[in-house]
Amino acid sequence: MPPAVSITNLSKTYATGFTALKGVDLEVRKGEIFALLGPNGAGKTTLIGIVCGIVNATGGTVLVSGHDVVSEYRKTRSLIGLVPQEVSIDAFESVWNTVSFSRGLFGKGPNPAHIEKVLKALSLWDKKDEKVLNLSGGMKRRVLIAKALSHEPEILFLDEPTAGVDVELRRDMWEMVRGLRETGVTIILTTHYIEEAEEMADRIGVINHGEIILVEEKRTLMRNLGKKQLRLELLSPVDAIPEALAGRGLELADGGATLVYSYDTHGERTGITALLGDLNQAGLRFRDLETRQSSLEEIFVNLVKERA
Numbered sequence: 001m002p003p004a005v006s007i008t009n010l011s012k013t014y015a016t017g018f019t020a021l022k023g024v025d026l027e028v029r030k031g032e033i034f035a036l037l038g039p040n041g042a043g044k045t046t047l048i049g050i051v052c053g054i055v056n057a058t059g060g061t062v063l064v065s066g067h068d069v070v071s072e073y074r075k076t077r078s079l080i081g082l083v084p085q086e087v088s089i090d091a092f093e094s095v096w097n098t099v100s101f102s103r104g105l106f107g108k109g110p111n112p113a114h115i116e117k118v119l120k121a122l123s124l125w126d127k128k129d130e131k132v133l134n135l136s137g138g139m140k141r142r143v144l145i146a147k148a149l150s151h152e153p154e155i156l157f158l159d160e161p162t163a164g165v166d167v168e169l170r171r172d173m174w175e176m177v178r179g180l181r182e183t184g185v186t187i188i189l190t191t192h193y194i195e196e197a198e199e200m201a202d203r204i205g206v207i208n209h210g211e212i213i214l215v216e217e218k219r220t221l222m223r224n225l226g227k228k229q230l231r232l233e234l235l236s237p238v239d240a241i242p243e244a245l246a247g248r249g250l251e252l253a254d255g256g257a258t259l260v261y262s263y264d265t266h267g268e269r270t271g272i273t274a275l276l277g278d279l280n281q282a283g284l285r286f287r288d289l290e291t292r293q294s295s296l297e298e299i300f301v302n303l304v305k306e307r308a
């Protein structure tokens with residue numbers, strides 16, 4: 001089975017002479033939720049544009065389910081649903097007509113049952129006869145998604161799906177995207193909200209200055225790059241870590257007032273129980289304790305900083 005999207009040595013230099021993509025290689029597997037993270041101007045929208053056939057590449061190849069996006073444009077475009085960043089919909093049409101029309105654009109015959117299913121899944125069914133004009137911003141966004149799903153695509157691109165939407169709608173959208181994945185749709189999303197990637201993605205790609213700097217399973221990424229720390233505020237500061245506790249990877253912070261223990265959250269054992277026993281034996285008493293976990297946000301900021 002070919003990958004959902006297979007990108008090889010893709011480059012893009014705009015007419016201005018600006019190079020937005022530099023030799024990108026990327027494979028997105030069928031059925032996964034892939035999040036593409038990157039700062040403003042990193043090249044995310046350009047990359048999506050090329051895969052969707054909206055932007056011409058300067059070099060390289062893109063295959064969608066094994067089909068070339070240039071020589072087999074009609075085929076590949078019909079396999080893709082795109083939810084763009086900008087809301088641009090024919091405001092005077094009803095929800096039903098807008099979504100049904102989108103399906104027709106891909107040469108698919110009418111299928112009212114499918115449109116009904118999509119509208120229901122997006123909680124738009126009771127709005128089907130409303131003019132898009134009269135909907136709230138959040139509802140308009142749902143219409144964009146419904147349009148993108150109208151022709152039963154295998155791959156759904158969501159470009160900043162929840163930028164500017166309220167928390168409730170964001171949660172609803174996450175739920176909906178997960179539901180779509182259950183039905184076998186491959187989902188590729190770009191986001192500025194690291195929380196979104198953390199919550200939803202199976203794999204994460206980081207793009208910076210037009211280059212993919214990392215592609216990793218989310219769990220692996222968080223396990224390998226994320227640390228969890230136990231910080232113990234000691235009753236009385238110490239000058240050095242006691243001999244009995246050597247080799248446990250402890251560090252002192254705050255001038256000896258805090259003992260820091262870093263551990264792997266995904267390991268079978270954290271070693272905390274044993275550590276607390278040893279502390280007791282060594283006569284170290286503590287006043288308070290807290291745990292800290294580096295978030296995907298910290299990991300991401302560090303990665304991008306390293307490559308700046």
Ligand SMILES: Nc1ncnc2c1ncn2[C@@H]1O[C@H](COP(=O)(O)OP(=O)(O)OP(=O)(O)O)[C@@H](O)[C@H]1O
Pocket residue numbers: 014015016018019020038039040041042043044045046047
């Ligand atoms: N039509 C264009 N002509 C010239 N330069 C462009 C054009 N479109 C985009 N760019 C430039 O290419 C770079 C990448 O833009 P792109 O929109 O792909 O980034 P992005 O990662 O999607 O950013 P954002 O998160 O802000 O949407 C930016 O520096 C942008 O100014």
